[in-house]
Structures are given as C-alpha cells and as structure tokens.
Amino acid sequence: MPTVEADPGPFSFAPESTALLVIDMQRDFLLPGGFGESLGNDVAQLRCTIEPLTALLAAGRAAGLKIIHTREGHLPDLSDCPPAKLRRGPMIGKEGPFGRILIRGEYGHDIIDELRPEAGEPVVDKPGKGAFYATDLSKILDNDGIKSLIVTGVTTEVCVHTTVREANDRGYECLVIKDCVGSYFPEFQRVGLRMIAAQGGIFGWVADSPAVIAALQ
Ligand code: TIU
Numbered sequence: 672m673p674t675v676e677a678d679p680g681p682f683s684f685a686p687e688s689t690a691l692l693v694i695d696m697q698r699d700f701l702l703p704g705g706f707g708e709s710l711g712n713d714v715a716q717l718r719c720t721i722e723p724l725t726a727l728l729a730a731g732r733a734a735g736l737k738i739i740h741t742r743e744g745h746l747p748d749l750s751d752c753p754p755a756k757l758r759r760g761p762m763i764g765k766e767g768p769f770g771r772i773l774i775r776g777e778y779g780h781d782i783i784d785e786l787r788p789e790a791g792e793p794v795v796d797k798p799g800k801g802a803f804y805a806t807d808l809s810k811i812l813d814n815d816g817i818k819s820l821i822v823t824g825v826t827t828e829v830c831v832h833t834t835v836r837e838a839n840d841r842g843y844e845c846l847v848i849k850d851c852v853g854s855y856f857p858e859f860q861r862v863g864l865r866m867i868a869a870q871g872g873i874f875g876w877v878a879d880s881p882a883v884i885a886a887l888q
Pocket residue numbers: 694695743800825826827829830831
C-alpha cells in the first residue's frame with residue numbers, strides 16, 4: 672500500500688479506494704482581474720498551486736485514482752443562495768469581468784484551463800463552502816467504495832477546511848496537500864494547515880505533492 676511521509680505521521684492509502692479531490696479551482700477565484708482580485712486579494716497566493724496540482728493530477732490519473740472536481744456557485748436565479756450568504760457576499764450574481772460572479776454556466780464559474788476536468792471525471796457543483804452540503808458527493812464516493820481523500824484546491828481556510836471537516840465526520844481519511852491548497856492570506860495558509868494535523872491529526876494529515884507523487888509511482 673502506498674505510504675506518504677506526512678504530518679502528524681505516515682499516511683497509507685489504497686489507490687482503488689482513494690479519490691483526489693480538486694476544490695473550486697475556478698476562474699472567479701484564480702484569474703487576475705477576476706472576482707477574487709476585485710475583493711483586494713492577491714491571486715498569486717492561489718496561482719502558485721496550479722503547477723504542483725497539474726503534476727499531482729497527472730500522477731493521480733496515471734495511478735488510476737478517482738478524480739473529483741468541485742465548483743462553488745449558484746443557480747442563475749440565486750434560489751439556492753441563502754439570503755445570509757448574499758448579504759455578506761452581495762457581489763454574488765452581479766456582472767463581473769468573467770460573467771455573473773459565482774453563477775453556474777458563466778465563464779468565471781468554470782474551472783481554469785490548466786486544470787480542466789477530463790471526460791468521466793465528476794464535477795460537483797456546490798452552493799456552500801463544504802463539498803458535501805447539498806451535493807451528491809457522498810453518493811459518488813460510496814458508489815466507488817472511496818475511503819480516503821487526497822484534498823487540494825482553494826481556499827485553504829474556507830472551502831478546503833469546511834470540506835475536510837465534513838469528510839472527517841463522515842469517516843473519510845483526508846490527506847491535505849500543502850503546496851496544492853492556497854489561501855489569499857499567508858497566515859491563514861500556515862495556521863490552516865497546522866490546524867488539520869494538530870492534536871494527532873484532528874482532521875487529517877498534511878503532506879507535500881512530491882511525496883504523494885513518489886508514493887504513487
Ligand atoms: N472556494 C472557496 O474557498 N470559497 C471562498 O469564498 N473562499 C474565500 O476564501 N473567500
């Protein structure tokens with residue numbers, strides 16, 4: 672069984688029951704001139720994940736891991752967006768440089784070209800921060816007998832954390848890949864990763880992508 676040097680200890684996984692989860696690598700969050708940047712965020716903090724994640728995806732595909740992508744966003748009429756979310760995110764649904772912000776079907780809502788899903792890879796659309804809430808993710812994982820998740824994407828302290836916490840409570844073992852998750856805030860990146868592996872791995876494990884790629888070969 673492949674084993675990865677990780678924090679707080681070795682992470683072993685069976686490739687046939689492991690999925691590589693790529694969270695919200697969407698143009699709205701990552702493209703210069705997009706929604707994320709318009710909020711005053713430095714998208715370079717997220718864009719540094721693209722290269723290692725491209726390599727990890729290639730290794731995951733070659734090893735036969737199930738690959739699952741997610742996108743945060745809403746129906747065009749915003750009927751799936753809680754008023755409380757809209758009050759604190761009034762730009763959701765507004766016209767932005769890449770179409771209506773975080774609206775399904777818009778250019779900005781889709782995944783960046785570098786990480787385009789391949790045919791047959793599920794793309795889970797989610798209205799919340801967590802990938803389990805109001806989605807079919809549990810069913811997709813159950814149908815394939817998935818027990819372990821290798822977690823990547825953005826942002827570390829928001830959608831990655833929420834999803835890892837949801838997954839942990841559902842019994843999945845989560846390995847978060849530190850160079851393949853990104854935050855607009857370096858401090859949150861550092862502390863967010865520490866929080867996952869603290870207390871003996873309270874939410875999971877943390878490793879870097881070269882260690883995972885080596886274990887997959
Ligand atoms: N995908 C995700 O993390 N959604 C966010 O809104 N993240 C922020 O950090 N704002």
